[in-house]
Amino acid sequence: MAEIKWPSAANRGLIGKSISRIDGPWKSSGRAKYTYDQGPAGMLYAKLVTSPYAHAKVTAIDTSRAERLPGVRAIHIFTAVGKEVNWEGHEVVGVAADTEELAEDAARLIRVEYDPQPYLVADTDAQHAGPGRFREMSPRKTGDPEQALQQADVTSEGTYGQPVITHCCHEAHGSVAEWKGDELYVWISTQNVSGLSNEYASALNIPATNVHVDCQVMGGGFGSKFAADSWGVAAAAMARKAGRPVKLMLDREVELLSAGCRPSLHAKIRVGAKRDGTLIAWDSESWGTAGMSGGGVPQLPYIIQVPNSGHRHTSIFTNIGPARAWRAPNHPQMCFLTMAALDDLAAKLNMDSLDFFLKNVGLTGERAGVYKQQMLMAADMIGWKQKWHSRGDKTPGHIKRGLGLSFHTWAGGGHMGYCRTTIHPDGSVEVATGSQDLGTGTRTVIGIVAAETLGLPLDAVRVEIGNNKYPPDGASGGSTTVGGVSSSTRTSATTALNELFAKAAPSLGTTADKLEAVGGQIRVIGDPSKSIPWKKACAKLGTTPIVAMGQRNFSLISSGVGGVQMAEVAVDIDTGIVRMEKMVAVQDCGLIIDMKTAMSQVYGACIMGTCYALYEEKIMDQQTGTCLNPNMEFYKLSGLDDIGDITVHMMTEDSYQDRGVIGLGEPPVISPGAAISNAVANAIGVRVPELPITPDRVLAALGKGGLV
Amino acid sequence: MADQDDLHHSTGSGEPGDDNSASDRESSKGFSRRQFIKGTGLAVSASVFVPDGLLKAAMPEETPGVSGPGEVPVRLRINGREHQLRLEPRVTLLDALRNRLDMTGAKKVCDRATCGACTVIMDGHPVYSCTVLAIDAQGKSIETIEGLAPEGKLHPVSQAFVDNDAQQCGFCTPGFVMAVKAFLDKHPHPTYDEVRASLGGNLCRCGTYMGIRKAALEAAAKMAGKGGRL
Numbered sequence: 001m002a003e004i005k006w007p008s009a010a011n012r013g014l015i016g017k018s019i020s021r022i023d024g025p026w027k028s029s030g031r032a033k034y035t036y037d038q039g040p041a042g043m044l045y046a047k048l049v050t051s052p053y054a055h056a057k058v059t060a061i062d063t064s065r066a067e068r069l070p071g072v073r074a075i076h077i078f079t080a081v082g083k084e085v086n087w088e089g090h091e092v093v094g095v096a097a098d099t100e101e102l103a104e105d106a107a108r109l110i111r112v113e114y115d116p117q118p119y120l121v122a123d124t125d126a127q128h129a130g131p132g133r134f135r136e137m138s139p140r141k142t143g144d145p146e147q148a149l150q151q152a153d154v155t156s157e158g159t160y161g162q163p164v165i166t167h168c169c170h171e172a173h174g175s176v177a178e179w180k181g182d183e184l185y186v187w188i189s190t191q192n193v194s195g196l197s198n199e200y201a202s203a204l205n206i207p208a209t210n211v212h213v214d215c216q217v218m219g220g221g222f223g224s225k226f227a228a229d230s231w232g233v234a235a236a237a238m239a240r241k242a243g244r245p246v247k248l249m250l251d252r253e254v255e256l257l258s259a260g261c262r263p264s265l266h267a268k269i270r271v272g273a274k275r276d277g278t279l280i281a282w283d284s285e286s287w288g289t290a291g292m293s294g295g296g297v298p299q300l301p302y303i304i305q306v307p308n309s310g311h312r313h314t315s316i317f318t319n320i321g322p323a324r325a326w327r328a329p330n331h332p333q334m335c336f337l338t339m340a341a342l343d344d345l346a347a348k349l350n351m352d353s354l355d356f357f358l359k360n361v362g363l364t365g366e367r368a369g370v371y372k373q374q375m376l377m378a379a380d381m382i383g384w385k386q387k388w389h390s391r392g393d394k395t396p397g398h399i400k401r402g403l404g405l406s407f408h409t410w411a412g413g414g415h416m417g418y419c420r421t422t423i424h425p426d427g428s429v430e431v432a433t434g435s436q437d438l439g440t441g442t443r444t445v446i447g448i449v450a451a452e453t454l455g456l457p458l459d460a461v462r463v464e465i466g467n468n469k470y471p472p473d474g475a476s477g478g479s480t481t482v483g484g485v486s487s488s489t490r491t492s493a494t495t496a497l498n499e500l501f502a503k504a505a506p507s508l509g510t511t512a513d514k515l516e517a518v519g520g521q522i523r524v525i526g527d528p529s530k531s532i533p534w535k536k537a538c539a540k541l542g543t544t545p546i547v548a549m550g551q552r553n554f555s556l557i558s559s560g561v562g563g564v565q566m567a568e569v570a571v572d573i574d575t576g577i578v579r580m581e582k583m584v585a586v587q588d589c590g591l592i593i594d595m596k597t598a599m600s601q602v603y604g605a606c607i608m609g610t611c612y613a614l615y616e617e618k619i620m621d622q623q624t625g626t627c628l629n630p631n632m633e634f635y636k637l638s639g640l641d642d643i644g645d646i647t648v649h650m651m652t653e654d655s656y657q658d659r660g661v662i663g664l665g666e667p668p669v670i671s672p673g674a675a676i677s678n679a680v681a682n683a684i685g686v687r688v689p690e691l692p693i694t695p696d697r698v699l700a701a702l703g704k705g706g707l708v
Numbered sequence: 709m710a711d712q713d714d715l716h717h718s719t720g721s722g723e724p725g726d727d728n729s730a731s732d733r734e735s736s737k738g739f740s741r742r743q744f745i746k747g748t749g750l751a752v753s754a755s756v757f758v759p760d761g762l763l764k765a766a767m768p769e770e771t772p773g774v775s776g777p778g779e780v781p782v783r784l785r786i787n788g789r790e791h792q793l794r795l796e797p798r799v800t801l802l803d804a805l806r807n808r809l810d811m812t813g814a815k816k817v818c819d820r821a822t823c824g825a826c827t828v829i830m831d832g833h834p835v836y837s838c839t840v841l842a843i844d845a846q847g848k849s850i851e852t853i854e855g856l857a858p859e860g861k862l863h864p865v866s867q868a869f870v871d872n873d874a875q876q877c878g879f880c881t882p883g884f885v886m887a888v889k890a891f892l893d894k895h896p897h898p899t900y901d902e903v904r905a906s907l908g909g910n911l912c913r914c915g916t917y918m919g920i921r922k923a924a925l926e927a928a929a930k931m932a933g934k935g936g937r938l
């Protein structure tokens with residue numbers, strides 16, 4: 001009888017190995033069909049009319065000219081006359097037509113009149129935001145920060161900040177909706193395959209049983225694709241009206257305006273330490289915007305529990321568009337503010353940043369030992385001791401180099417979910433769960449766990465995900481997917497296997513509890529000579545397959561990880577251009593299922609983190625209330641050559657792996673902003689206080705001090 | 709597979725010298741495909757407004773001087789096969805591929821010559837198909853990712869993307885595969901630095917660049933061993 005637990009390190013055939021993702025060939029051959037690629041017969045194309053104002057009342061809508069255009073099949077009103085739009089890009093009217101070009105023409109023929117209202121898109125000044133535009137959250141305090149600041153031998157003060165950024169998923173938000181009678185079929189680019197039925201059902205007044213959701217592959221979500229959204233419902237509504245399938249994908253501009261903002265966070269921070277570097281005081285006053293919603297209260301300082309610390313936060317309500325969870329919500333911002341302020345203090349103390357953080361690592365609490373080990377390892381990997389210099393690279397020339405470090409934490413855990421394993425009499429196996437693969441390798445992880453459990457090669461298991469006809473699985477957010485699906489899969493596959501053992505045991509002259517499945521054989525534990533091949537064992541099922549369910553199992557998973565990252569940058573002080581030359585990332589994530597895709601998560605996070613450290617900003621213009629860069633020319637992502645070398649080390653010692661599976665998507669994206677900012681300060685001798693660290697900001701900072 | 713150099717005829721778009729060794733050296737230093745394609749894209753669109761010999765040559769014979777505004781017959785040679793379509797002149801090559809021919813490997817992401825997700829190879833050059841009009845692609849040899857290998861088989865570049873996990877969500881991947889393929893066709897023995905310098909015309913949101921660099925080098929090594937062809 002197989003127990004529901006992970007195999008020991010010595011008995012892992014697939015788990016933890018470096019395995020290519022099973023849907024890789026499908027994607028890299030261009031044959032994978034994403035939502036954007038679907039084209040059921042008779043499909044219409046939909047386009048949106050959106051608000052040019054940051055805030056306005058809709059006073060009139062005239063769709064008559066569009067309706068008269070031959071080939072226009074359905075119109076959908078998102079924002080009725082009398083209602084308000086709250087950001088530039090807010091959807092007002094949708095139109096579906098025979099071709100994409102025709103839909104564009106029709107959208108242009110729709111007249112909407114607005115009564116513009118007062119707006120705010122700037123998040124720079126909480127106090128002058130105006131009445132009703134900000135909320136002071138309840139302050140937090142431990143010890144006596146003011147007194148501690150007085151008593152500190154060395155203090156440092158600074159203002160730091162990060163602007164709003166967007167998700168900019170490569171595949172825009174959107175869906176294709178098709179009705180068959182009163183059954184709705186949708187392809188949707190989503191992180192939440194099993195969780196959309198109710199949203200559609202209540203919006204369209206059909207039972208949830210009639211909603212069929214499919215998403216086999218999706219082009220990125222990063223926290224922005226949990227809902228069907230107004231445009232998802234609109235596609236279904238227009239498809240019903242027109243009696244034909246409708247595709248509604250946001251165009252790039254609306255994607256960047258409406259489909260998700262990461263909240264900004266700025267803070268004025270004062271910190272103090274004793275001469276020997278012991279941190280004793282923290283005080284911060286922060287502000288930021290999450291659009292019209294308040295957003296959460298940031299936890300400052302991040303990770304490090306300074307004995308005397310005070311924090312106050314003000315949320316600013318703006319018309320920048322709706323905030324959505326962005327990979328590791330709030331953590332990159334909190335991490336950057338904390339690590340930058342502390343690194344500036346270390347510089348004032350004239351300490352090596354690494355020594356300073358090591359000195360205070362005890363303040364991180366239960367994970368102090370982990371961070372210490374990871375810091376030393378990362379330092380070794382990047383050559384910290386050899387390369388370190390105090391603030392300001394004094395070597396001649398206009399290229400200045402510097403080092404910076406940061407560390408982070410994330411919970412992980414596992415979301416609730418179910419998996420179903422079916423073993424057929426012919427020996428074939430299917431595992432099915434209504435989960436989704438965002439590109440993280442979920443499909444592959446499920447296959448690896450099932451194959452390992454059943455003692456079969458990976459390609460002997462058919463993995464079915466991405467459809468809500470399968471047993472439901474949670475939304476992919478918060479790095480909870482791998483914990484959810486690996487434990488539900490392990491549980492269901494083990495349960496199915498035990499049923500197979502029961503059928504096979506008599507022919508081996510033993511009982512189910514004495515059997516194991518290894519290398520395509522069912523065999524007696526301790527006596528490999530007594531075995532039968534998998535297929536033969538399955539043949540004993542007669543005509544009825546084994547079907548076993550499993551659900552998220554806390555005994556197989558855990559939460560809470562630590563990671564340390566270090567960055568080396570080169571800054572051209574003539575042009576202000578910063579290059580990320582090297583990053584090292586040391587990361588723990590519990591038991592690793594697939595080393596290859598796990599490493600890719602970390603590489604990818606370092607790159608995504610470099611993007612927000614150096615390039616990304618949703619630039620809002622208070623004069624007009626509009627976003628100045630809703631396109632990919634000016635909403636910048638890094639290119640392949642903008643990224644230096646990245647070295648990743650995953651913690652695989654038993655003490656880490658024994659905890660079970662923990663999610664990995666978010667943690668490594670938290671530190672890059674802080675590590676890169678600290679490296680830039682180390683290079684040029686002065687803090688560039690805002691991210692992204694653009695050339696103009698570098699030159700402005702240099703104008704205030706540092707090397708020139 | 710057609711020899712691109714034979715098929716190449718100038719679009720008057722100011723391409724960087726492509727086929728001689730001097731420019732090979734150039735390109736390894738500062739070849740920016742993004743800039744090059746932006747140039748091409750602009751020139752191609754501009755030709756709609758300023759009809760010239762080039763435009764006339766590209767247009768079907770039955771249309772005198774001006775195309776459209778309604779649908780016009782368009783002939784495209786894609787992966788060695790002729791396709792006869794009726795399209796409005798404003799339809800891009802990308803939309804023609806995706807919406808009319810169900811060739812959805814090329815993706816629409818930025819739709820304005822920034823990200824490379826829509827990359828196809830036209831007369832041997834990688835182009836952003838979102839910024840080439842279908843009518844202007846007539847008479848050219850167009851290679852899309854669907855033509856790289858028969859269904860069920862993988863081109864060495866696609867295989868290298870799998871082996872090096874050079875893809876996460878995979879939405880940028882077909883465009884990257886085509887960009888790498890076009891690059892290796894011209895530079896079969898690139899160095900790591902040349903790979904880095906030459907694939908700046910495509911963007912990936914998931915951050916797969918480490919894998920892509922390795923994949924390009926590995927594919928180059930494999931293809932060189934096979935004479936550079938599948």
Ligand code: FES
Pocket residue numbers: 815816817818819820821822823824825826827836837838839
């Ligand atoms: S979609 Fe063509 S370059 Fe981005």
Ligand code: FES
Pocket residue numbers: 170219220439875876877878879880881911912913914915916
């Ligand atoms: S793999 Fe997702 S955009 Fe490149």
